[in-house]
Amino acid sequence: MLTFLGDQVLGRDVCVYSGSVIDVFARVGVGEQATRSTLTRMVNRGLLRRQREGRRMYFGLTEHSEAVLRDGERRIWQTGAVNRHWDGTWTLLGFSLPESWQRQRHDLRSKLTWSGFGPLFSGLWIAPGEVDVADLVGELGLSAHVKVFRAHADAGMDIGAMIEETWELPELADRYESFVRRWQPWETRAPQADEALAQRLLLQAEWLRVIRRDPRLPVKHLPDDWPAEQAEKTFRGVHERLTPLAREAARRAIEVVAVNE
Incomplete structure (x- = not known):
């Protein structure tokens, strides 16, 4: 919606x-x-x-x-699905909550996952780049229980192995591959205007669901056949193909x- x-x-x-x-x-x-x-x-x-x-x-x-949608626009059209320009910076977030705070712990972990963090250890989470978590932590009322740092890995650190241990790469890759299988045929189809309006809505919603669950890990530390680039190419190609017809249908409907x- x-x-x-x-x-x-x-x-x-x-x-x-x-x-x-x-x-x-x-x-x-x-x-x-x-x-x-x-x-x-x-x-x-x-x-x-x-x-x-x-x-x-x-x-x-x-x-x-409007704020949610502007964030979605940035993710789709500016930051994109492929992180080629990572500068080596990580954001580390450590937290310690009372054992009885099960709900707060669940809410914090959910929001951290949404913001691109992965669990390095149980109470220490990590995300690529500089991630501003002040609003996230403040919204949950946990500022006194959270510590945030910017860091760089030691020269001997195997970042690729750390990424594989921290994030579910096969699951993320499968989402991109499924998106390509679903939408690649539309790169050559010639839809009617009314059909284009519905399909463009589905295309955008599905793509946003995929990339919002992607922490945008640095591509140089991902497998060589990482499917995000092909998926993004498919999204942009189909979007460009559907948009003129979808706009025509929207004016009428x-x-x-x-x-x-």
Whole structure:
């Protein structure tokens, strides 16, 4: 849902008619009730705003969801899936929580994984590059229990082996390979405009799910046949092919109104 709304309204100061959302999601196999429930949940979580115009309901972005989508844009179009310019810096994060803080420990580990960290040891996590974790730690209220350092590996350190021990490389590679198998045929297909709108939504959502679970490990320390580069090439090629037709279909199918301040 965020992918769809980001594509249609991010940076435009408009809201989308709920009927248009339902129509587009029906094209990718999502039923009306599921779509309505998702819209309601996202409003309740502060990710969407509602705007009534007569008897019709429209949905737009909030500050929170705009920030999430801007981060997604950076991941897709700026940082990309392949880390070729790593400068040798690592971010180390150590934490020590009371044994009874099971929920806090789970939440911290989940957010660290989302931010590209892997468990070097049980209470010591590591991520490539300089990762700013101040907001993450502050949001959980754990600042007093966390220590963060920037570091470089010793000259004798086998970084490739450390990466294999810390991150699930086969699982990550499989996600990229599955993406290529799923989307490579679309590099040569000639879809209709309505089909292109639905497929472009699926393409963007699936690609974002793949790269957001990628810690962007330095490519020079990954296997020679690492599939991220091919997957990114496939994404960009299919995206370029679908976009003109998808935009044409969106103009016909999606009704928007200006945001009421």
